[in-house]
Amino acid sequence: MSTASHEATDATARRGKAPAGERLADWADGRLGIYGLAKANMRKIFPDHWSFMLGEVSLYSFVIIILTGVYLTLFFHPSMQEVVYNGPYVPLQGIRMSEAFESTMHISFEVRGGLLIRQIHHWAALVFVAAMLVHMMRVFFTGAFRKPREVNWVFGFLLLVLGMFTGFTGYSLPDDLLSGTGVRFMEGAILSVPIVGTYLQMFLFGGEFPGHDFVSRFYTIHILLLPGIMAALLVGHLILVFYHKHTQWAGPGRTNKNVVGMPLLPVYMAKAGGFFFLVFGVIAACAAIATINPIWAFGPYRPDQVSTGAQPDWYMGFSEGLIRVMPGWEINLWGHTLQLGVFIPLIIFPLVLVTIAVWPFIEAWVTGDDREHHILDRPRNRPVRTGFGAAWISWYLILLVGGGNDLWATHFHLSINAITWTVRIGFFAIPALTFVITKRICLGLQRRDRDKVLHGRETGIIKRLPHGEFIEVHEPLPQDQMHTLTAHDQPEPLELGPDVDENGVRRKVDRKTKLRAKLSRSMYGEGAQIPKPTAAEHAEITSGHGHH
């Protein structure tokens, strides 16, 4: 677009008056310097791989959430004022409810397109956080978080956490029986904090639960504070992606110094624009097909009512799991009760998230690697990291199962107590198991890569040799695949050096260094990676005796 403006100046000289569009572009360029900006950036290259588009899915769902959210604010009243329902939904007629609930009913049943927009907003929120999580795991497993992208990893992580809380505050706004139960639970969690819990609770709710303030406060947080911070982080996130340039998979001609792919303009932009509409289409289809959060079925919140099956949206499900499987311990001290059954989950909740967020920094510390990385790792080539990521996912999943323990019980005819105990044990056992298994699988895959490079691909063609032996014909890999399979580097584990120095005096090695060496050995030592074939090995095998 802006290219046009530049060419326009020459063209004008030759052909007289340029078309209006060109003159407008020219006018804008003269004042905003768009051309310079565009020239520098539009030839930016963006590599093609489906997993690089997960970030885009998050981005577009975020845009959809903002757009539909604005529509909802036009009709929603964030007020706890009590009113009597007189709308068209018969089973609630004459029932007292807050204005927040009533206006949500109004949006659902009377505002044109209101219910569809509400459902798009909510489905988009679920997909948004899901896409973020998968995007994060893609970044994790490929090692895209390594230098220089650590800051962007943190930005992304903050977006995930904020996304969860934006979702939670939004879910609470209609003041229905389901979300009210969730808010009540959150209130309980805050109250369980020693010493300051009560003050915090009073501060947040402006009085005894539920009070008159929480909906209007949550509203401000939900539509202004959190989305504002998120928008800022998001812009920062994208600027950094742009500035660092996107990572790419290893391959011939792809180095740490270049990016192979499509130019941002016009190819990538066209694709991205199209992709936006596809994402929008999928979410709109979900919203048109399936109900989400049918508040009319839950009814308005009343502190004396509760429904079974009260769960938060899925992204808060792991916290629900923590609280559901935690034994109800409590300690009584000098007339004060410490609700460990609630307080411990409250502490573990952020820890679950932080565990995955700090990995890049731990890895960087252990490896001491200070180089820039723009080529992605294949997950199998980093078995410990991949094992850790898989273990984290399994941990997260087992907690999600715990959060829905009642529904698994009724739907699979199990005892809820048995499920709870399974989750309790699984909380500790399953991540460990997953780690070991994943690491083994990675090593197995590395071995197979090694075989492929050295002996070629199995063709499935069986040949009989003159003396009667049967062999399978192996075909050497094409050069580019060979490259891809051997492009990764295999770091040496950190060595502490000899115990004694040249004078025979014991060297002092501090505990931190020792720990680092130990971790380094577990990541790169024997048994943590399969040595990739060297050129010499390859030459030796391919020169003489051919196939094995």
Added chain:
Amino acid sequence: MKKLSARRRHPLAALVVLLFALAATGGLYAAFAPAEKAQADSAQSLATEEGKKLYSVGCASCHGTSGQGTHNGPSLVGVGAAAVDFQVGTGRMPAQQPGAQVPRKKAIYDQAQIDQLAAYIASLGPGPAIPTKQQYSPDGADIANGGQLFRTNCAQCHNSTGKGGALSEGKFAPTLDGVDPKHLYEAMLTGPQNMPNFPDSTMPQKEKKDIIGYLAQVDSSKSSSPGGLELGGLGPVSEGLFAWIFGLGAMITVAIWVAAHTAKARKS
């Protein structure tokens, strides 16, 4: 008359008079008593009679030969006809394999037999009677009030639109979708197994009717779902599954498709 007056003092005279008197009243009664009542009574005793037979074949092994209860089943004295009509009408009784809870299944007795069983159990001791159609029909119910009552009294176990929920140790509150209004009423009246009962003293008849009206509106084949598929009406868990499988699943499919259809020039 001398003879007669002479025998007046005979020791057996009183007895003879009594017999005459009895015969006379009996005859008079037979002549004047309402014919239907007698028939009903005999029908009642016939039903009780039949019920007892059915009972000793199908139920006595667990509930004892005269309903006094055994190791395998509780006493049925005083549970009333309503409990029997509910338990047998929803197929729960006769119970089969032991489990956390006796589940609903296809009823194996027809309504006439159920009535006979109910009559027999009712004859063992007073208890709640089978409600009349007028009591349990949803016609004329205050639906909104029913919803309020349902959320206050039932939703904690049955979910806010009666989709059911889990209780401890494999026990569960079943879905109320498609439960006959009569059985709804009887369940409230008798409180089967782990469900509390709601006798008329705590929940008047009108309120039971309102609840039935509410459920007919929101949890029956004729209730509508304004937002599209209900996904089981189970809330965020099924929504989350749907979002991951169909929402994100579709996204990834689309992403793979888009990435595969790149501009051809640089495809390596």
